[in-house]
Each structure stands twice: as structure tokens, then as C-alpha cells.
Amino acid sequence: MNSDASVSPAPSPCRQAQRLIAEKQPAQARVVLEAHLALQPRDVEARVLLSGVLLDLGDLRAATAQLLEAVPALPDEPALIAKLARYLFLAGESVAARACFDHPTVAATRSGPALANLGYVRQMLGESAPALELMERAHAAGVDSADLHYYLGLLCDFNGRPEQAADHFLTCLAKDPSDGRAMLQWARTQRVTPATQHLEAIRLALRSVEPGSVRHASFEFALYKELEDLGEYDEAWRALHRANGIMRTRNPYNPRYEAALTDAIVALPLGEAGGADRPPPPGPTPIFIVGLPRSGTTLLERVLGNHSSIHPAGELTDFYRQLRWMTNRHGHRTIDPGVLGRCTEIDFAELGRRYLQQTQWRAQGRAYYVDKMPVNFQLVGLIRRALPHAPILHMKREPVEACFSNYKAMFNDACAYSYDLPGLADYHHHYQRLMDHWHAACPGAVLDVSYTALVRQPEVTVRRILAFCGLPFEARCIDTSRNDQPVSTLSSAQVREPIHARGLEDWKRYAAQLEPLREALAGTGDPGGA
Secondary structure, rough: OOOHHHHOOOOOHHHHHHHHHHHOOOHHHHHHHHHHHHHOOOOHHHHHHHHHHHHHHHHHHHHHHHHHHHHHHHOHHHHHHHHHHHHHHOOOOHHHHHHHOOOOOHOOOOHHHHHHHHHHHHHHOOHHHHHHHHHHHHHHHHOOOOOHHHHHHHHHHHHHHHHHHHHHHHHHHHHOOHHHHHHHHHHHHHOOOEEEOHHHHHHHHOOOOOOOHHHHHHHHHHHHHHHHOOHHHHHHHHHHHHHHHHHHHHOOHHHHHHHHHHHHOOOOOOOOOOOOOOOOOOOOOOEEEEEOOOOOHHHHHHHOOOOOOEEEEOOHHHHHHHHHHHHOOOOOOOOOHHOOHHHHHHHHHHHHHHHHHHHHHOOOOOOOEEEHHHHHHHHHHHHHHHHOOEEEEEEEEHHHHHHHHHOOOOOOOOOHHHHOOHHHHHHHHHHHHHHHHHHHOOOOEEEEEEHHHHHHOHHHHHHHHHHHHOOOOOOHHHHHHHHHOOOOOOOHHHHHHHOHHHHHHHHHHHHOOOOOOOOHHOOOOOOOOO
């Protein structure tokens, strides 16, 4: 006979829902969670869980609504605050995500792991200075892991503290000699000399890391960087070739997908932008910078960020996240066939309003702010429809320079095209085709900015850019070395220097190896011009 003591308590609604999710029954999990929240509306954990269930069911808007409902009910749990802030950011709700950090618990907590997690999420929002403060609090609270020192190094680098960044990367390596990320970032923070090189340590690590792993690739990229700094170009190329081979295997480029996506974007019937003759919307105005990654977009942002009326806001994901909300299509790509299929149904004026609501805080009291997301070159026509008053600047670089600059970078699991020379040529072709299309479809909406002209004739070029944006010239724009704003890109070290033209020659060290790329690029259009 059963007794009361032998009866197991019923699982909590969250545990029931998690079991149903594991059993691939999201609809049933939704029923359980919604019934629970009708009785316990302030259960933030349940709302976050329900949000994930709704995403699985393909309803981004409903998922976002659940996250927003959770913000006023945040408990004194820093881990849950960080989790909610992260999900809000990924859903395109940057304002609400920032609001999570105003909770008193964030200022009061002494939990090192929680502080580190909060710092990571704050950096996702593009706020490098407060993210560094949170990470330093985590370190002071006793977190001393290799991983924390890696992120402290990144944030010090982003905030213009290269010596401290190098120290943290070396501490990370002392704690974990197999951390290729730290070695690569250390090499990027400075120009290596015979006295500072780590070739022996890199080669030793290469014999012990898992073959074909991201760490393996990171050490090969670091080896390339150090050998190039030391003038050992043949051996440097071999390391670079191996590094890209590893990443190409991990992230194969799909030329058919890119071709089909470009065809679909070009075929999108956008109609007239409209609204340009009306007064601009209230509040600060975004200035978009688009182009291939590593084409000089960060340098252009630094130039503009020196202007008294412009704040450099960095690489923002807000436009494509708001586009996804408008089309109710969850995903991580800038655009995909599912989003494209619904673009003709959306209210572009509402898209523009939503974007401004989520980004105008980034202007920091100035009249303009820069949204420098290179891959937004795929969205130029949509940006023009949604925000007809926003200037759009297209950074152009000579094709082989731009492609080589991508090839020698490491984008982890992003930018699959960059790990393959034929893939680079193919992707460049689609990029050039789209930019040609936008110029034809939106005449006068985009200003092409030549990287070559910017570094060789900075004043003439900057005057032209500012005139396009409706702003007066300021001489201080040209002195990028005086800009102390954080930079969260691979170019963080280079763009703190005065404007220079050294990058125009980098690829020529490998002219023979890059000749097939040059031949493949021959038909991709204007090489960048003046």
C-alpha cells in the first residue's frame, strides 16, 4: 500500500516544461508555462523559458513580448539578470537590456562569476568601458581564470590600454598555454620584434593542441602574424595558408547560397524611399557605414567620431534585428530568404521608428551617431526605405587589398568566405553586384568613399564625406590618434595611430601567392577608385 511519504512531489512547471522541450514537444511546454504564469506572473525564469519555447514555435514577436514582461519583475539574482539582458539584446531590445543593468543587485553583487557574466553581456551591447569595469570587479572578487584574463585583455585593448591588454593575454597563456585566442590577440596588440616574439611557444603549442580545432587555427594565425612582423614572408604565408585551411574545413563557404541570396535581394521590389522631403524624425540621426569587413570602415568611423556632432557607436546589429522583428523571423544572419519573403509586407516607417527607439541613446548627447556594420551593404535599400534621412557611406577598397585583409583575419565561425581564396573572389563579386544595384535603385542615397583616397588625401576626402552628411568640416577629424573612444574590432590597434597608407602595400609581399585571387577578381568591377 502506498503512503504519503512514498509519493514524489510534482515537478515544478519549469521542470515540466524543460522535460517537454527535451522531448521535442514545445507546444505542450507552452501550455504548461502559460498556465503557470497566469498564476505567477512575476516568475522571470518561467518567462525566459517561455520565450525560448515561442522562438522554437517560430513566433519572434511573442517571444520578445515575454522578455519585456520580465524586466519589471527582475529578482535579486545577478545570473538571471545577465541571462535576461542577453536574450533581450539578441531579440533587438537594446534599451530594455541596458535597463537590466540599473537593477541595484548589479551594483551591489560581489559574486565574481556573476560579475564576469554581466561584463560579457555588457560588451555584447557594445559598451566596452562599463564592461571592463564589471570584469575588473569580477577579478577583484576572486575570479582569476584564464578565460577572465582573456576577456580582460580584449576589453583593455578595446579601451585603448594595450600594455594592460598584453599583460592579461600573457597571464591567460601562463594559466592555459593552449589558449590560442590569447596568443593571437597578444600578437595583434603590437608589432613583434626578435626580442618579443613567441615563435618557440607557438610551435610548442601547435604540437599539443587538437588538430583542426579553433585553437589550432588561432596559433597558426598567430604564427603568421609574428613571422610577418619578423620579415619571414614565405614561412608566414605557409602558416596563414594552414590557418585558413583549418577554418575552411570547419566553416565551408556555400557559393550557391550566396548567389541565390544576392539574386533574391536584387529582385526585391522596394519601390520609392519617400519621406525625404519631410522633416527628419526627432532625436539624433544615424550615419551608416557599409562595405566589406576589413575595408577601412573602422578608420572611417574614427574619422567621423572626431567630429563634435558625431558619436561613434560601433558595429550595431539593431537594424537587422528590427527587420527580423518586423517580419517575425528569428535567425542570426543579417538577412535570409525567410526575411526577404516578408519584406514586401512590412511598414518601413515603423521599421525606422523601431530602429531609432533602440539606438538613439548611443548618440551620447550628439546630433549624429555612426552605425558601422559592414555587412549592412546587403540592406542598403531597406535602410533607405526605413530611414530616408540617414546618410549611407560605402567604404571601398581595392579588391585584392580588401580580400587579403579578410584572408589574414580570423572571424571564428563568421565570414566563411574569408577562409578560401576562391570564396573571397566569389563573395566580392556578390558584394560588388549589390552595391552596383543599390546605386541604380537608390540614386544619390550612398556615397562611395575610397580607402586609398582617405589615407592619401584625408582632408579632401573628409570634406567630401562631411558635406554629404550635411556637416561642416572640422580639422580634428583627420587626427584619429587623438580619438579616445573604445574600438571593438580587429582594427583597434591600427586605428589609434595617425592616418597612414601602409595597408595599401601589405598584400604585395604575397603577390605571387595571390595571383590566382587577382585573376578571379578581374571581373568584379571598379577597383576602388579615388
